[in-house]
Amino acid sequence: MLLESGASAVGFARAGEVEPSAVSAFERWLSRGDAGELAYMRNYPELRRDPRLLLEGCRTVVSIAWLYNPPRLRPATLPYLARYAYSRDYHNALRSVLKPVAREIASRYGAQWRICIDSAPVMERYWAVKSGVGFCGRSGLLIVPGVGSRVFLTELLLTIELPPDNPCTLTCGDCGACVRACPSGALQASASPDCRRCISALTIELPGSARHLPRPTLAGCDLCQDVCPHNAGNARTQLAALQTLPHLLTVDETELRALSDEQFRARYAGTPLMRIGREGLLANLSVISVDSSAGRESR
Numbered sequence: 001m002l003l004e005s006g007a008s009a010v011g012f013a014r015a016g017e018v019e020p021s022a023v024s025a026f027e028r029w030l031s032r033g034d035a036g037e038l039a040y041m042r043n044y045p046e047l048r049r050d051p052r053l054l055l056e057g058c059r060t061v062v063s064i065a066w067l068y069n070p071p072r073l074r075p076a077t078l079p080y081l082a083r084y085a086y087s088r089d090y091h092n093a094l095r096s097v098l099k100p101v102a103r104e105i106a107s108r109y110g111a112q113w114r115i116c117i118d119s120a121p122v123m124e125r126y127w128a129v130k131s132g133v134g135f136c137g138r139s140g141l142l143i144v145p146g147v148g149s150r151v152f153l154t155e156l157l158l159t160i161e162l163p164p165d166n167p168c169t170l171t172c173g174d175c176g177a178c179v180r181a182c183p184s185g186a187l188q189a190s191a192s193p194d195c196r197r198c199i200s201a202l203t204i205e206l207p208g209s210a211r212h213l214p215r216p217t218l219a220g221c222d223l224c225q226d227v228c229p230h231n232a233g234n235a236r237t238q239l240a241a242l243q244t245l246p247h248l249l250t251v252d253e254t255e256l257r258a259l260s261d262e263q264f265r266a267r268y269a270g271t272p273l274m275r276i277g278r279e280g281l282l283a284n285l286s287v288i289s290v291d292s293s294a295g296r297e298s299r
């Protein structure tokens with residue numbers, strides 16, 4: 001049902017406590033301060049450790065990956081915008097796809113359900129690995145074999161028991177391409193990114209604060225994904241809910257300066273740009289970028 005609705009990969013895991021080794025790794029990441037501005041990652045640790053606390057009677061965690069890689073990219077002459085941000089805000093877009101499926105399951109099997117799209121404290125990569133959807137890459141991203149890392153992860157919690165899939169046991173081996181490509185050193189220390197350095201995190205959470213920008217940037221980075229061999233197949237999304245919005249292919253500094261805040265809101269309502277705001281996007285553009293390949297500075 002989920003694959004028919006456009007999901008790229010789906011897996012089932014039995015709901016229960018997260019394994020202690022995964023909890024410890026997460027807590028070490030927090031205690032190092034690597035969450036940076038993502039303060040919400042510290043919230044609700046008990047709920048994060050057990051999805052059964054998020055839905056009474058929960059017995060199955062369904063992990064679902066959705067390819068977002070857009071069919072067409074912005075011209076390289078324009079400032080960079082992360083590929084995930086070419087469509088309407090994925091939280092709403094994917095909820096609109098998942099809700100009818102959840103309702104169908106509920107009516108067929110009499111199950112209770114809860115959809116999680118960054119809307120509840122769930123260790124989403126842990127559950128994606130456990131349900132066989134993919135493995136955690138050195139980039140800190142989930143990699144879906146045959147699809148790549150340009151995916152959104154969502155979870156559907158169900159009160160019915162479904163046969164669990166085998167966990168994904170693949171690893172990155174000795175690749176390390178993302179660590180070498182990361183311009184800010186965000187991947188140097190551990191297997192999860194240091195969000196105090198990650199350009200992607202900073203341009204969203206603290207606009208204007210990112211350093212070592214490889215190119216003029218509205219928001220995002222993606223360099224660790226660009227070099228990942230699992231993205232070499234370059235699969236592109238076919239999902240209508242994540243279709244590229246034409247004005248996100250062309251937005252640039254000239255346009256942002258010409259728009260009033262009200263006009264900006266009217267034009268970009270429901271898109272990922274609203275989270276950063278017009279001022280935030282301009283703050284990101286004001287950061288001097290370093291063209292690392294040529295060793296020169298540019299705007």
Ligand code: SF4
Pocket residue numbers: 181182183184185186187193197198199200201220221222223224225
């Ligand atoms: S998004 Fe960019 S800055 Fe962040 S880890 Fe990847 S390459 Fe490094």
Ligand code: SF4
Pocket residue numbers: 137138139140172175176177178179224227228229230
């Ligand atoms: S670039 Fe290499 S090391 Fe990094 S996530 Fe991809 S496969 Fe793993």
